[in-house]
Amino acid sequence: MKIAILSCFYPYRGGISQFNACLFGELSKEHDVKAFNFSRQYPEILFPGKTQYVTEDDEAVPVESVSLLDTVNPFSYIRTYRAIRDWKPDVLIVRYWMSFFAPSLGYITRRMKKHCKVISILDNVVPHETRFFDTPLTRYFLKGSTGCVTLCEAVSQDLLRIRPDATFTVIQHPLYSHFGEKKDRVRAEEKLGLRHGKKNLLFFGLIRKYKGLDILLEAFGKLSDEYQLIIAGEPYGSFEPYQQIIDRLPNKDRIVKELKYIKDSEVSDYFSAADLAVLPYRSATQSGISSVSYHFEVPMIVTDVGGLKETIGDRGTGLVSADGSPQAISQEIIRYFSDPRIEEDCIKNIRMEKVRLSWKGFAERLMEFINRL
Numbered sequence: 210m211k212i213a214i215l216s217c218f219y220p221y222r223g224g225i226s227q228f229n230a231c232l233f234g235e236l237s238k239e240h241d242v243k244a245f246n247f248s249r250q251y252p253e254i255l256f257p258g259k260t261q262y263v264t265e266d267d268e269a270v271p272v273e274s275v276s277l278l279d280t281v282n283p284f285s286y287i288r289t290y291r292a293i294r295d296w297k298p299d300v301l302i303v304r305y306w307m308s309f310f311a312p313s314l315g316y317i318t319r320r321m322k323k324h325c326k327v328i329s330i331l332d333n334v335v336p337h338e339t340r341f342f343d344t345p346l347t348r349y350f351l352k353g354s355t356g357c358v359t360l361c362e363a364v365s366q367d368l369l370r371i372r373p374d375a376t377f378t379v380i381q382h383p384l385y386s387h388f389g390e391k392k393d394r395v396r397a398e399e400k401l402g403l404r405h406g407k408k409n410l411l412f413f414g415l416i417r418k419y420k421g422l423d424i425l426l427e428a429f430g431k432l433s434d435e436y437q438l439i440i441a442g443e444p445y446g447s448f449e450p451y452q453q454i455i456d457r458l459p460n461k462d463r464i465v466k467e468l469k470y471i472k473d474s475e476v477s478d479y480f481s482a483a484d485l486a487v488l489p490y491r492s493a494t495q496s497g498i499s500s501v502s503y504h505f506e507v508p509m510i511v512t513d514v515g516g517l518k519e520t521i522g523d524r525g526t527g528l529v530s531a532d533g534s535p536q537a538i539s540q541e542i543i544r545y546f547s548d549p550r551i552e553e554d555c556i557k558n559i560r561m562e563k564v565r566l567s568w569k570g571f572a573e574r575l576m577e578f579i580n581r582l
Contacts, residue, residue, distance in 0.1 A: 210576075212236055213298035215245045215289070215317065218274040220263045222470070223415075224497040225304060225332070227385065230272050232302075235572040244274035245293055251309070252281055270387070278313055286316040293317065298325050300579055306332035311346035318353025326582055328575075329354040334367035347371055356582050358575060361516025378578045381520060383571040384500045384563060388476040391505050397481035403465055407437035408546055411483035411507070413471070414498045416444040421489035421512070422451055427535035428489070430458040432542065437463045441479045443470045480505035484552075485545060489530075489538050490514055499526075503562055508555035510541050525558035 214233060217226045229244070236242045250261055277292055279285040293301060301321050303314050318327045329351070336343055348371055351357070357377040359365045368375050398405055410429065416422055422440065429438045444451075448468055455461050471479065480486075486502045488511045499521055502509050509527030511517040522529035528545055530537045545551050 210240045210300065211296070211298045212240050212242045213245060213293050213296060213301045214242065214303075215278070215293065215301060215314065216247075216304040217250050218244050218246045218272045219270070221247065221250055221261055222263045223261075225306060227387070228382075228497070229304065230270055231383070231385070231387070231568050232572065233272055235568040236576075243296060243298070244272055245278065245289060246274035246276040247278045247280065248276045248285065249279040249281065278317075280310060280313045283312075283316075286313050289313075290317045290320050293321060294324055300326040300328060302328045302330065304330050304332065305347075305350060307336050308340075308343040308346035308350075311350040315346075315350035315353050318350065320353075322353050322355060326355045326579060327353055328356050328358060328579060330358045330360075331364055331368060332360065334359075334364055334371060344371060351375065356578060358578065362519050363516035376582065378574070380571055380574045380578075381566060382497065382500050383568045384503050384566045385497070386504055386568075388473055388480075388501065388504060390477065392477050392481040394481055397478045400478050401439065401465060401467070401482055403437060403439070403482055404463070407463070408435050409437050409439060409482050409484045410542065411439045411441065411479055411486045413439075413479060413486060413501070414442045416440075416442050416448065416451070416468075417446070419491045421491050421533065423454055424489040424491075424533060424535055424538060425487050426451060426454045426458065426464075428487075428538035428542065429464070430454075430460065431535065431539040432460065434460060434463065435546075436460075436542070437465070439465050439467075439479060439483065441467045441471055444468055476501065477505065480507050483507050485510060485542065486527075487538070487542070488512070488517065489533060490517065491533065496520075500566070502526075503559050503566065506556050506559050506563075508545070508552060508559065510538065510545065512538075524562055526555055526562060 216229045218229055233242055233244055277289040321327055351372050357375055359377055359379050360382045365379055412422055412425055455464055486507050486509045488496055488509055490512050492514050509521055511521050511527055511529055512533040513529050513531045518529045521527045528541045530541045
């Protein structure tokens with residue numbers, strides 16, 4: 210089958226690009242796959258981080274692609290549509306995660322739907338930080354989809370609220386396995402400047418308001434000196450509000466910060482040192498961080514938002530805090546460490562999930578869905 214994928218690929222960096230590269234690699238084993246990339250993903254003025262691109266010291270695996278789509282240049286929409294159409298794919302796969310992309314991707318998918326099946330993999334239908342134009346733009350985009358793939362039930366419910374007649378399937382986010390193996394804990398702690406013999410909590414990934422780092426900091430302030438907190442990720446926006454919380458905490462000397470984009474080769478250091486990953490999100494669909502945690506067999510504490518309970522709590526791979534307050538988060542952390550059986554059960558369940566959530570399995574279920582349409 211000829212499969213076109215329209216989304217961000219190398220040299221763009223981040224979880225979406227990593228997902229696309231893994232999917233491209235898996236589908237290419239049995240199909241003729243071509244990647245159509247952005248020539249400009251975001252205008253720099255709209256991008257909150259330091260850079261959208263892989264840097265010289267990153268280890269991202271290049272994926273051969275055709276860079277055509279400029280999201281703010283409508284003339285490029287026409288060029289991209291024609292290039293995909295002329296390649297004559299049997300199916301076009303697109304990724305959708307925020308309404309900013311609806312005009313460009315929607316223009317192309319609504320036209321390509323006349324020529325082939327169009328599958329939209331929906332990371333989000335409702336963005337984490339909503340605006341008045343999100344719903345109408347998403348409706349515009351969805352009209353170009355033959356079928357949709359969501360990564361958790363919560364996104365499916367959002368999809369049906371906007372498009373009740375949508376044809377969709379749920380395929381859970383596969384595991385990221387390209388970060389290498391787990392390292393020796395003591396060496397990882399030494400590399401990160403951590404004290405030995407502590408209970409290590411990890412907040413990992415891009416720092417955005419909806420991810421609740423401030424909640425975790427307040428929760429950490431309630432814990433004893435047995436605990437240590439690692440913050441690893443690039444802030445989207447100012448870190449100053451978080452630093453103000455840190456400055457007044459009684460245990461601020463046990464917080465280690467790495468406020469930068471974490472390279473693939475460095476990811477294992479953080480998860481090898483961690484006892485527990487904490488995801489105190491205010492809102493969520495699914496989380497790519499949970500896939501990394503699974504790979505390194507690190508249990509999680511999450512809040513009961515979006516698909517986190519479904520994909521973590523219901524699977525027994527972590528604990529769910531029904532109340533997203535600092536008090537509730539701190540109590541769940543203490544509960545986790547109070548009973549060794551909790552850790553044992555979580556790790557056992559993670560190992561079962563690792564078998565189920567392979568890229569091979571994701572690709573097979575995706576192709577089954579496509580063939581049914």
